[in-house]
Amino acid sequence: MHWIGAAGSGQRDGAQLVSNAGMGDVVYASYQQLSNALAAGGRTMTAEAVQYPAAPVPLAGGLGGWMNFMDSVEDGTDATAEQLEAYTARCPQSKVVLAGYSQGAMVVHRNLHDLADNPQVVAALLVADGDRLPADTTINLGSAAAVPGPGKGVAQEHSFLASTDTSPLDPRMGARTVSVCDVGDPVCDYNPDLEEIPASSIAIHTAYEPATSGPHAWGLPLYQLVMNSVSASAPSL
Secondary structure, X not given: OEEEEEOOOOOOOHHHHOHHHHOOHHHHHHHHHHHHHHHHOOOOOEEEEOOOOOOOOOOOOOHHHHHHHHHHHHHHHHHHHHHHHHHHHHOOOOOEEEEEEOHHHHHHHHHHOOOOOOXXXXXXXXXXXXXXXXXXXXXEEOHHHHOOOOXXXXXXXXXXXXXXXXXXXXXXXXXXXXXXXXXXXXXXXXXXOOOOOOHHHHHHHOOOOOOOOOOOOOHHHHHHHHHHHHHHHOOOO
8 A cells, every 4th residue: 555645835845844754744644554554455556746946925915926836736736746657657456545635636636637547646635725615426524524515625616716626526536535624624614795804714624634433534544445455455365
């Protein structure tokens, strides 16, 4: 089993490039949780970070800052595809989990549109996804999943400028994808009526961490997806 993790905005700056294995704290903690669960059953999982800038959100605004941010998303999308292709070529029998937080979730999400027919990608995790669609085919967790509403990812709201695919994931891929979003998160539950993002919304966006129960218990469905794939590929006796 192999994990490819994409850090969120600004999570690969300076010392963060080497801390949390370059994946950012949310994705790395999720990797550790799944890795420990697999290890308890005698299975191992390797990991790598998506090698991309993960540019910070340009809080000062300006066209140049946002162009740089979207260039980072494009770089991450390409890097994820290249790293996945390279790994599966080296290890054609191995299974892969793709995971990302915030901007990292966007770069993973953009790859998922092309991966429904890829049997090696057995699970994906999207936390605070800027490309989130509330009615997508994904396994939805977080408080936003329990409160039906129009909220969607910020890149979906500005899909032309963000080059976002506005269509749902192929149901075959959606069934392998866990998407986590909390109400009021300015990235995955964007409110276009807000002129400024309040500190309370930023706090929601930065409060994600894997739990063993409640709306952030995404480790269990990930583990189930992985184990289902292992069972499906086991030879019959």
